[in-house]
Amino acid sequence: xxxxxxxxxxxxxxxxxxxxxxxxxxxxxxxxxxxxxxxxxxxxxxxxxxxxxxxxxxxxxxxxxxxxxxxxxxxxxxxxxxxxxxxxxxxxxxxxxxxxxxxxxxxxxxxxxxxxxxxxxxxxxxxxxxxxxxxxxxxxxxxxxxxxxxxxxxxxxxxxxxxxxxxxxxxxxxxxxxxxxxxxxxxxxxxxxxxxxxxxxxx
Numbered sequence: 001x002x003x004x005x006x007x008x009x010x011x012x013x014x015x016x017x018x019x020x021x022x023x024x025x026x027x028x029x030x031x032x033x034x035x036x037x038x039x040x041x042x043x044x045x046x047x048x049x050x051x052x053x054x055x056x057x058x059x060x061x062x063x064x065x066x067x068x069x070x071x072x073x074x075x076x077x078x079x080x081x082x083x084x085x086x087x088x089x090x091x092x093x094x095x096x097x098x099x100x101x102x103x104x105x106x107x108x109x110x111x112x113x114x115x116x117x118x119x120x121x122x123x124x125x126x127x128x129x130x131x132x133x134x135x136x137x138x139x140x141x142x143x144x145x146x147x148x149x150x151x152x153x154x155x156x157x158x159x160x161x162x163x164x165x166x167x168x169x170x171x172x173x174x175x176x177x178x179x180x181x182x183x184x185x186x187x188x189x190x191x192x193x194x195x196x197x198x199x200x201x202x203x
Contacts, residue, residue, distance in 0.1 A: 017044035020086075024093045031104065031111035034090065038119040038175075041086035042079075046126060049078030072194055076187040079126065083183050086119075091172055098168050109171030114151050116178030118144060123179070127186030131193055 020040030026033035094112075098105045121143045125136045 013044045013047050016040045016047060020044060020089075024089070027093065027097060027104075027108070027111075028101065031107035032114075034094075034108065034111035035115040035118050038086055038090060038115045039122045041089055042082040042119060042123065042179075043126070045082030045085050046075070046079045046123075049075030072191050076190060079123065079186060080183060083123070083179050087176060087179060090175075094168060094172075105168050106166060109166045109168050112168075112171030112175040114147075116175045117147050117151065120178045120182030121147075123182040124186045124189065127188075127190040128193060 017040070020037045023033040023037035023040060027037070090112075094108050098108065121140055125140050129136045
């Protein structure tokens with residue numbers, strides 16, 4: 001869906017938001033849906049940054065420095081807002097759900113550990129996908145496919161972290177750190193990779 005020239009792109013944030021909220025509601029029965037909800041909620045905001053982003057002008061040799069900086073800064077700001085938005089919604093939703101379904105607390109914590117890796121990988125991919133799409137796809141596949149197969153098995157019997165019982169608070173901390181690190185990497189990569197002109201000396 002990541003084609004910023006698509007005439008239907010204005011509907012994509014709403015679709016991503018709807019899927020993210022539906023997945024959050026699904027967490028009542030299965031903590032796996034956190035893995036679905038998190039990237040959808042992040043992208044429901046981050047995707048809007050693509051409206052203001054022109055890859056051609058962002059790293060075109062003849063573009064002004066101000067234009068380049070704005071074209072690189074605006075999507076980064078939307079990504080940061082998207083991450084904060086997703087973290088806030090997920091924190092509120094899971095806190096409420098744990099109040100009514102305390103038996104799900106450990107499952108939610110494990111789901112947050114899982115999605116920290118999944119969402120973090122996709123956030124980094126979002127920072128490079130315009131210029132290095134297929135390289136990013138391969139890297140994402142290398143991380144996500146083994147993670148999707150191995151992580152659930154590793155987390156199944158995990159009930160402590162750093163010697164303390166694994167609970168929702170630990171899950172939110174680890175999830176938050178993962179989102180923070182991946183967002184910083186994504187923003188840095190977008191700035192570093194797109195500052196190089198596509199064809200030096202040509203417009």
